[in-house]
Amino acid sequence: MPYLELTLRCTEAEQPRYENALEDVGALSVTLLDADADTSNEHAILEPGVGETPLWKALVLTALFAEDTDPLLLLAALEAFDPALDWTQAGFRTVQDEDWERAWLDQFKPMRFGARTFIVPWNHEVPEDARSADAAIVRLDPGLAFGSGTHPTTALCLRWLDRLAGEGLLANARVLDFGCGSGILALAALKLGAPAAVGVDNDPQALLASADNAQRNQVDARFAVYLPDDEPVATYPVVVANILASALDALADTLASRVAPGGRIALSGILKGQEDDLLLRYRPWFDALVATQDGDWMRIDGVRR
Template sequence: MPFLELTLRCTEATQPRYENALEDVGALAVTLLDAQADTSNERAILEPGVGETPMWDALVLSALFPHDADGLLLLAALEAFDDGLDWSTVSFAAVEDQDWERVWLDQFAPMPFGQRAWIVPWNHELPEAAQAADAAVVRLDPGLAFGSGTHPTTALCLRWLDGLAGEGLLQGQRVLDFGCGSGILALAALKLGAAEAIGVDNDPQALIATADNAERNGELPRMHVYLPQDEPVATYPVVVANILASALDALADLLAARVASGGRIALSGILHGQEDDLLKRYATWFDDLQATQDGDWMRITGVRRA
């Protein structure tokens, strides 16, 4: 079934009012894109830190309506709902329905990370290399993919976990994935030999996604998920936090306290140029601090001081 698509440009400050107005007049779906980049080079918004909702400064907002909706009547209704908004930039277009999950799957191919780790769509055939006896394969559901391994911050953490496994530092260990999103890092750790994984996220939907992906991968009994306020106080030999630099700074004391003496930590979601302040911040607790770059993004790793 085709749809009528309404598109307009707005700012972060006005976006909630535009979205409320569109939903009030019957929008079936509303999506947001970075107005400063085309869709092939869109600036990633990572999973937010506690209490944060990051957003682009300028946005392109699109809303879908039934194909037989009258554009002029919609505009009149929108102006009546909130006449303080500027609707002069609105454009309309007819769009055909698509199997969006199929489109996503067509763009998401199996991906290797390091020596053994693989991320594969749940219904995609395994590449020959991923069928090796020691391959650590995580299957993801595209419908719940908060993180799919395609972003450099996730890839940096996956390669780090793969490297730990290669050194025998994951086998039988408990792992904390702080800001777990889809659970991709916790699941990779389990597949690479960890005994148990704890996922923490401030978004309840992320915990649902993590549990769903854990069940799909046969790892639900070894995966435990919590909101930050419900997380049991414990220490772990391996901690990974792929969030944002500001959150890593704000949560430094908490994250440091979660790493057992001699344990390893990986911090990601850090833009190049933000790493120096975080290296100084975490030097209070960690030795062997190293910063690794992938494109515009950084990963910091360290060993908890005794």
């Protein structure tokens, strides 16, 4: 069905007040975009740090309302709610409904990582080359959480897990996926032979997506998810952390303490050029540290002393 769309520009400082007013008068959704997306000032917000909600300095807010909403009455209600804000700049148009999730899934195709790891979306048949007896197939609905296999940071970790499985290092290994997102890495480890996995993420939505994906893949009995404050302190033979370099630096002590002696770690979400500092950061705890590149992104892996 159609919707009435309201669009306006604001600053980062004004954004909470505008969004609060829009939600109070009945906005069905509020979307934030970079107001400078078409200029050289654009910068991507890939994944926030723990407790952070970073935004652009100038934003475009887009709010959807029911189709029969009267724009003039809506503006009157917004001005009454917060008269100090400038509502005269608001623009309106009618937009058609679209199944955005389905449109996204239509672009998400089956992918192979390493020798036998396959990520297959729910709306696709399992491809021919994934029908061998030893194929590790993860059927995925990423939902709202990061992690579908399409990003190089995730692909680097999936190939690493596939290699560990080929070396027989997952068969008896409990795996920690720190910053689990959709749960894709933990699920792949379980499909590759790990007996159990733990996922940790600071986003409750990620934990919901991870648990749902685990159930869909029939491995939920072997997969537990936690917020960072609720995570049981333990050590693991295999730890993977696909977050960002700043978080990997801040969490180095924590992540190192989670890896059992002789255990393996993989760190991803590292832009090319950031790997040297992180190699030095993790060297006190790990041997055989290696940096592997995929496009603009790096993975560091090593063995705990």
